[in-house]
Amino acid sequence: MTGNSILQCLLFFGTVTLLGVPLGRYMARVYEGKAAIAGKVLGPIERVLYRLSGIDSKENMSWQRYAASLLVFNAIGFVIVYGLQRVQGHLPLNPAALGAVSPEVSFNTAISFATNTNWQAYGGESTMSYLTQMLALTVQNFLSAATGMAVLVALVRGFTQKSAAGLGSFWVDMVRSTIYVLLPLSFIVALVLVSQGVVQTFDAYVHVGETWIARGPAASQIAIKQLGTNGGGFFNVNSAHPFENPTPFANFVEVVAIILIPAALCFTFGDLIKQRRQGWALFAAMMLVLVPLTFATMAAEAAGNPALHGLGIDDSASATSTGGNMEGKEVRFGTANSAIWAATTTAASNGSVNSMHDSYTPLGGLVPLVLMQFGEIIFGGVGSGLYGLIIYAIIAVFIAGLMVGRTPEYLGKKIEAFEMKMASLVILLPAACVLVGTAIASAVPAGTTPVFNPGAHGFSEILYSFTSASNNNGSAFGGITVNGMFYAVAHGIAMLIGRYWVIVPVLAIAGSLSRKKEIPSTVGTLPTHTPLFVALLVGTILLVGALTFIPADALGPIVEQLTLAAEH
Amino acid sequence: MRMLRQSLVLVLLLTVLTGVVFPAAVTALASLAFRSNAQGSLVYEGGHVVGSSLIGQAFGGPAEFWSRPSATGPAPYNAAASSGSNLGPSNPALVTAVQERVAALHAADPGYNAPIPIDLVTASGSGLDPHISPAAALYQVHRVARETGLSEARVRSVVAEFTEGRTLGLLGEARVNVLLLNRALRALRE
Numbered sequence: 033m034t035g036n037s038i039l040q041c042l043l044f045f046g047t048v049t050l051l052g053v054p055l056g057r058y059m060a061r062v063y064e065g066k067a068a069i070a071g072k073v074l075g076p077i078e079r080v081l082y083r084l085s086g087i088d089s090k091e092n093m094s095w096q097r098y099a100a101s102l103l104v105f106n107a108i109g110f111v112i113v114y115g116l117q118r119v120q121g122h123l124p125l126n127p128a129a130l131g132a133v134s135p136e137v138s139f140n141t142a143i144s145f146a147t148n149t150n151w152q153a154y155g156g157e158s159t160m161s162y163l164t165q166m167l168a169l170t171v172q173n174f175l176s177a178a179t180g181m182a183v184l185v186a187l188v189r190g191f192t193q194k195s196a197a198g199l200g201s202f203w204v205d206m207v208r209s210t211i212y213v214l215l216p217l218s219f220i221v222a223l224v225l226v227s228q229g230v231v232q233t234f235d236a237y238v239h240v241g242e243t244w245i246a247r248g249p250a251a252s253q254i255a256i257k258q259l260g261t262n263g264g265g266f267f268n269v270n271s272a273h274p275f276e277n278p279t280p281f282a283n284f285v286e287v288v289a290i291i292l293i294p295a296a297l298c299f300t301f302g303d304l305i306k307q308r309r310q311g312w313a314l315f316a317a318m319m320l321v322l323v324p325l326t327f328a329t330m331a332a333e334a335a336g337n338p339a340l341h342g343l344g345i346d347d348s349a350s351a352t353s354t355g356g357n358m359e360g361k362e363v364r365f366g367t368a369n370s371a372i373w374a375a376t377t378t379a380a381s382n383g384s385v386n387s388m389h390d391s392y393t394p395l396g397g398l399v400p401l402v403l404m405q406f407g408e409i410i411f412g413g414v415g416s417g418l419y420g421l422i423i424y425a426i427i428a429v430f431i432a433g434l435m436v437g438r439t440p441e442y443l444g445k446k447i448e449a450f451e452m453k454m455a456s457l458v459i460l461l462p463a464a465c466v467l468v469g470t471a472i473a474s475a476v477p478a479g480t481t482p483v484f485n486p487g488a489h490g491f492s493e494i495l496y497s498f499t500s501a502s503n504n505n506g507s508a509f510g511g512i513t514v515n516g517m518f519y520a521v522a523h524g525i526a527m528l529i530g531r532y533w534v535i536v537p538v539l540a541i542a543g544s545l546s547r548k549k550e551i552p553s554t555v556g557t558l559p560t561h562t563p564l565f566v567a568l569l570v571g572t573i574l575l576v577g578a579l580t581f582i583p584a585d586a587l588g589p590i591v592e593q594l595t596l597a598a599e600h
Numbered sequence: 601m602r603m604l605r606q607s608l609v610l611v612l613l614l615t616v617l618t619g620v621v622f623p624a625a626v627t628a629l630a631s632l633a634f635r636s637n638a639q640g641s642l643v644y645e646g647g648h649v650v651g652s653s654l655i656g657q658a659f660g661g662p663a664e665f666w667s668r669p670s671a672t673g674p675a676p677y678n679a680a681a682s683s684g685s686n687l688g689p690s691n692p693a694l695v696t697a698v699q700e701r702v703a704a705l706h707a708a709d710p711g712y713n714a715p716i717p718i719d720l721v722t723a724s725g726s727g728l729d730p731h732i733s734p735a736a737a738l739y740q741v742h743r744v745a746r747e748t749g750l751s752e753a754r755v756r757s758v759v760a761e762f763t764e765g766r767t768l769g770l771l772g773e774a775r776v777n778v779l780l781l782n783r784a785l786r787a788l789r790e
Contacts, residue, residue, distance in 0.1 A: 034659075036766070036770070039770065040770065040771065043770070059707060061766070077699060079648055079662065081613050081614070083614050083788040084609060084613060085605075085606050085609035085610040085613060086602070086606055086609070087606050087610070088662055097603075100603065101603055101606075101607065103684070104603055104604060104607045105607045105610070106610065108608055108611045109611060110606050112611065112615070128680075141722075155681060155682070155683070156774075157681065157682065158680065158681050165621070166620070166623050167615060167619040170616065170617075170618060170619050170622070170623060171618050171619040172616045173618075174618040175611070175618075176613060178606055179722060182601070199752060203606065207614075208612070210614060210617075211617070212617065215617070215618065215622060215744045217627065219620070222626045222630075222635070223626065223629060223630065226633075226634045226637050226638050227633070227637065228636050228637070229637045229641050230627055230637070231637075231638060231639070231640045232627050232630040232631075232638040233621075233630075233638050233639055233640070235629065237680060238642065238649055238652075239642065239649070239677075240649055240650065240651050240652075241650075241657075242675070243675070243677070243678050243679055243680060244654055244679065244680040245640060245651075245679040245680070246680045246681075246682075247639070247640050247678060249623045249627055251626060251630065251638075252626040253623070254629070254771065255763050256618075257729055267680065267682050267724040267726075268682045268683055269682040269683060269684060269695050269725055269727070269728075272682075272684065272724070272725030272726040273682050273726045274654040274655055274656075274726060274728055274729070274730055275604075275640065275652075275654060275655070276640075278765065279767065279770035280767040280770075280772020280773070281767050281771060281774070283771075288741070298604070314685060318740065334622070336718070337689045339689060339690060339695050339696075340694075340695065340698055340718070341695065341701055343695070343698055343699055344702050344706075344713075344715060345702065345715060345716050345718050345721055346715035346716065346717055346735070347718035348674065348719065350735065351734075352717075352733060352734035352735035352738060352774060353717045353718070353719065353721070353735035353736070354733060355690065355717075355718060356718070356724040356772045357718075358718045358719045358724075359685065359689070359694060359722040359723060360633070360685065360687075360723065360724070360725045361722075361724065362706075362723075362724055362725050362726060362729050362730075362731070363724070363731040363733050363775045364669070364731055364773060364775050365718050365771050365772060365773065366773035368773075369771075369772060369773075370725075375654070385725075386725065387684075387725045388685070388725045390684075390686040390687075390688060391684065391685065391686060391688065391689065391694075392689070393685055393689050394690070399648065409678065436784070442786060457637035483676055484686055485686070485687065485688035485690075485691045486688070486691060486692075487690060489688035489689070489690055489691065490688075492688075493653070503688040509686070509688075510686045511686030511688070513717065528712050574684065585708040592688075592689075592690050592728065595690065596689060596690050
């Protein structure tokens with residue numbers, strides 16, 4: 033690691049914090065319906081949407097109705113994305129004359145984009161028409177992100193409301209997330225990206241010599257794929273593609289955009305519950321995990337690949353070369369910006385990449401894997417990351433309660449058997465999906481044949497794929513071929529479980545909490561904004577993650593690291 | 601039923617807003633403010649498109665600067681199917697590929713045995729990397745000077761001219777655009 037790479041890393045985390053605080057405060061006003069200036073401009077659009085679709089914005093939904101609206105809304109999105117892919121050959125805005133996408137890949141993609149995973153079993157420029165990219169994929173980038181944010185707001189109401197009957201309106205929370213937060217930010221980011229050279233055109237691919245240069249309306253999709261923790265690239269190689277991420281400044285904007293809203297939501301949370309310190313505590317817990325792991329992957333990639341040493345190459349860092357492990361990385365980003373991105377995109381459940389994770393050193397690749405295995409709660413998806421972390425906070429107060437023999441409480445609400453049952457589901461189901469899916473895939477030929485790299489690294493490809501799908505990340509060790517029937521369907525199921533079997537229990541907790549009375553805090557109450565609680569929370573996350581996944585990780589990246597070190 | 605109707609109408613309205621109005625508005629503004637960028641930063645020669653300054657091309661002749669290896673199929677630098685190699689660090693195929701690239705560089709410049717900068721023998725993430733590191737360009741100066749008949753100092757000064765530093769001295773990495781460098785080199789020889 034050079035001084036410059038450390039500086040770039042600190043600049044990144046500093047920028048996220050500086051922008052996150054005001055954005056978080058603004059979002060709190062949006063969800064409270066108090067955003068004055070934005071309300072004047074965007075309020076009329078909001079009201080027209082409600083009027084045309086016959087929505088009563090004052091409706092106070094029970095948690096069951098909130099969940100049902102969400103599921104129906106997402107299901108319709110799924111059907112549209114599936115359908116558009118199947119008939120794109122007959123529709124306009126298809127300059128490369130791409131035909132229908134296969135049923136299994138269409139199924140996988142539709143789930144993938146509806147669940148905010150954006151796992152891609154296809155290469156964008158060789159599979160999806162411009163129309164499909166816009167009407168199916170860009171739209172779901174917005175709506176799946178807004179869905180996650182709505183669930184978070186509902187969970188927060190569970191804490192702020194006392195003896196209340198409902199959680200508010202899913203329609204209102206989702207629409208406000210879209211038009212007050214995601215659309216304006218995406219518009220700005222898209223234009224900044226075009227100023228750096230990201231393409232944005234409806235014109236056809238360009239013929240040059242014997243090849244074609246693929247183009248398209250990319251900037252508008254890239255902006256929201258970064259901001260909404262979606263991660264589905266316009267082109268096959270995602271943000272490694274020079275048309276998707278052309279300059280170091282574009283890269284900086286994109287990597288900040290990955291984590292901006294998840295970070296800001298910590299401060300939104302603090303404002304909504306009227307205790308800013310609680311928001312800072314959760315933010316601190318996330319940073320405590322992410323920053324050291326970012327440096328770990330940066331150091332691993334800067335050290336280079338020992339298998340290549342002694343072949344007459346120079347991989348040391350100097351003023352004229354980034355050095356390190358450059359297989360699968362772009363010169364303009366080098367190892368530092370690739371590693372920062374890899375850690376950030378897997379901590380947040382974004383999953384876009386600016387370098388190929390499959391070619392990372394074993395330890396460099398272990399970090400993204402571990403960050404996903406924590407359950408996408410270290411920033412995580414927009415909304416989903418924070419509601420996931422709040423579930424961990426509930427578990428942490430429960431553990432603390434067991435230690436001292438008091439009924440656990442969090443933010444003035446008693447945590448009882450029902451909440452704990454639901455919290456267990458939230459943590460166990462995605463983890464089970466990862467391990468059972470990996471086990472099945474490793475045991476059947478349909479699972480092992482599509483693997484690309486030999487040995488322990490091949491197992492890592494399988495493990496990474498199920499980890500990514502079950503936690504709705506979407507990045508991959510891309511060597512593995514996932515467009516066949518087995519993986520398209522298995523990952524599809526994993527993504528569904530990882531998304532909705534988390535959302536429904538979280539909404540159930542929200543419903544249960546909002547019906548409860550507030551209990552006044554006493555000297556016996558465990559304060560949840562102190563360094564002690566932050567340490568307890570981080571400890572809980574590390575413990576649950578380690579106990580669940582160390583055996584599986586040991587068979588993949590850890591074995592590979594040991595063999596590589598022994599052989600060279 | 602009411603919920604289904606509300607969902608359906610809302611999905612359609614939001615599809616128009618985020619899937620039609622938004623990309624169209626960005627496209628309109630982009631083509632006003634940054635027309636060349638939005639079109640793909642195309643490079644023209646005599647009215648014909650010869651490439652994009654952002655998309656690398658497969659340079660590998662003796663008298664030109666070589667690009668990085670590219671893993672796109674069916675041919676390298678296929679800008680209609682971007683791809684990395686996805687070779688794992690412990691994959692013997694990666695070692696073999698690097699050995700072959702080292703051998704090819706040595707064969708093109710016999711007797712010149714400086715260590716080869718890593719980016720020149722490893723495939724980029726996109727398969728379309730337009731850049732090489734300044735070190736990788738300087739490594740090739742010896743061969744390019746010999747093959748073109750230009751002095752090493754002259755070639756080195758062209759490399760220096762096309763070397764971009766970190767943005768604001770801080771962000772990203774120093775790099776040289778191979779397409780632009782080779783065009784400048786060709787212009788110099790003509």
